[in-house]
Amino acid sequence: MTTAMNRQKRLDLSLGDPLLPLRGVAAYAFRMASRDLNNYYNMIPSYSGPGSVRDVLHPVRDYFSARGFHDRGWSGLTTEEILPTGGGTTEGFDLALRMLTADVVERNRQGAVIKPAILMPVPTYGMFMDAAKAAGFHVVKVGRDLAAGGVLHRDAVIAATNDAHKAGYRIIAYYDCNPHNPTGLIRGKAETEHLAEIFEAINAHYAQQDLDALSINTRSRLWDHAGTRVTIIDDMVYDGLEMGGEKPFGFAQLPEMYRDTITLFGPSKAGLVGLRAGVAIGPREKIRAMMGIARHAGYFPPTPVLHALAAYFNDDAKFAVVRDKHLLRLNAQHRINLLLMKALVNGMDTMPEADDADRAKMLRIVMKETGLDRAASRALLTRGIKGVRIITTPQAGFFHLLDCAGLRDREYSNEFVPYRAFMGVATAQTEEAIDHVLGGGQNLQFAYGSWAGLPTHSMIVRVTCAMPHQDIVETARRLAAGVKDFKRVKVPAPVPSPSGR
Known part of the structure; x- marks a missing residue:
């Protein structure tokens, strides 16, 4: 659990900046x-x-x-x-x-x-x-x-x-x-x-x-x-x-x-x-x-x-060559980043869009950025994060939509937002819960679905993948940690009636 006084570097996933300058x-x-x-x-x-x-x-x-x-x-x-x-x-x-x-x-x-x-x-x-x-x-x-x-x-x-x-x-x-x-x-x-x-x-x-x-x-x-x-x-x-x-x-x-x-x-x-x-x-x-x-x-x-x-x-050839060469490099980097983010969140084995070469490359990236061995890195890429999932398969650009609706109706502590700490426990119903726990608790900034025209209860956010590999891996780590701060509500077992029915 992350304290309300979060000291982690802020990762801004709401940005619309491409990965490379032209x-x-x-x-x-x-x-x-x-x-x-x-x-x-x-x-x-x-x-x-x-x-x-x-x-x-x-x-x-x-x-x-x-x-x-x-x-x-x-x-x-x-x-x-x-x-x-x-x-x-x-x-x-x-x-x-x-x-x-x-x-x-x-x-x-x-x-x-x-x-x-x-x-x-x-x-x-x-x-x-x-x-x-x-x-x-x-x-x-x-x-x-x-x-x-x-x-x-x-x-x-x-x-x-x-x-x-x-x-x-x-x-x-x-x-x-x-x-x-x-x-x-x-x-x-x-x-x-x-x-x-x-x-x-x-x-x-x-x-x-x-x-x-x-x-x-x-x-x-x-x-x-x-x-x-x-x-x-x-x-x-x-x-x-x-x-x-x-x-x-x-x-x-x-x-x-x-x-x-x-x-x-x-x-x-x-x-x-x-x-x-x-x-x-x-x-x-x-x-x-x-x-x-x-x-x-x-x-x-x-x-x-x-x-x-x-x-x-x-x-004109002298301009077209510069543009096309740059776009080829830029799009290749955006593509592997999109695949990497989705693999870390959903699990690599759920992604038909990733071929064997993509999987091998993602494995090398995770091994490099985490220092884990091959088996542990593969496990990180295949297990996913329960409670959240990426619902997009982009053909262009560098964004994903992250669906957090799996966290709805779970309880979370208001301790991550200082001015709400006195309110104790709340139940996740809207994107406000994402802002409080993943924003306040894990220092992740999203472009929220309500800003994009979706209802707040959809609990969908936009995330950029135009970022260094180490930040993508760190984003996934924080998502996994933040999801654990959403607790399932325990439903009391029914009390047997005196008649035994």
Whole structure:
């Protein structure tokens, strides 16, 4: 049992930092930026003279055009469909929300009565859920099937949409990430097409609804504005972090969905988190509106950001080799770390995704980090930790979901949280128990499920595996120690009746 005055090093498992920095791109970006840091860059779409942001974005334009991110009937993107940001995909998401909110306000001013809502499959990135609420959106949660590793079912999306309509809301946006944070699942072309059919149907429904009520708005085609249709905000910041052959497929790669999609990219998760570089891609009118908001806030992104985007999203051989070599190394390290964490928690023999080479490598890691012999190290990797389990099998990224529901209804001492020590024993019902015992008692920091949109009683937390091997082994040791502080409630044996029945 760990005392309340915990002296162990804090292990922060809530972080979203990748394991390795992308030094080559960073060095290039700062070297190029140093040439003209005394100059302003011009964000006006029509400007293409010296110092134009547009000129720096030509490699980005060509990179995404080659991947099929462009409008129907066009052979590629224009630079007017690309918005660089100095605040990562977070800024891109915020600008998209503000663009949509402004259009809703304008439609309502013209006579519409729109109560905007955003569909968000959960668990999701909690910061974006908070941002949507702050922007005035009603957040409609769509539960992923966590029993199946986090799969998103079409029926769940349709049911959530119908419930929102019954409550008087109009779905103005759909947000999700691909590859997914936190499950690590990849949405391929077939799944993207199936979901796109739903949003096409919703927009057709809104168009007919607005035609029937055209008398409320004779000044414009009400159904044809950003604030009256479903705009998909497709967050692909984990693009490139795939650990196998399957690749993510964007909604904007479907020609019929391009005009209704804002796609967010950035090199942060590849190792440039601190640079805060991001890019939004979408139809010209929406990107122009977002750019207008961004220009008033900060003129243009920092020059190193622009050059980092131009280097990372670049298929010229000298840039592509650096990027691809780095990602190969990064993804290999993330993959073995994910396997190691899952083996220590669930038991290695329960993992069909780990082959013989993986098992041998994990065994060597545990022997090195613990000093145990082969037999003891194998035992550590196979026995698992009773009461908690990892429920994800990521295809990309570096997160797992840790399910602590097996500890529910067990008793624990409040001694780990000084201001609650006088309360004695409590019964675990929500993630608060995890915070008190594993957080307070074992000095482990998690990203809690409630932050990601899950109910507190789910007792699910997100954990990063982008950490040194010794910290993964230590995390498992502390989890095992902390689980022992949850005591099963003893049920009294029934007292025989006098009749012996």
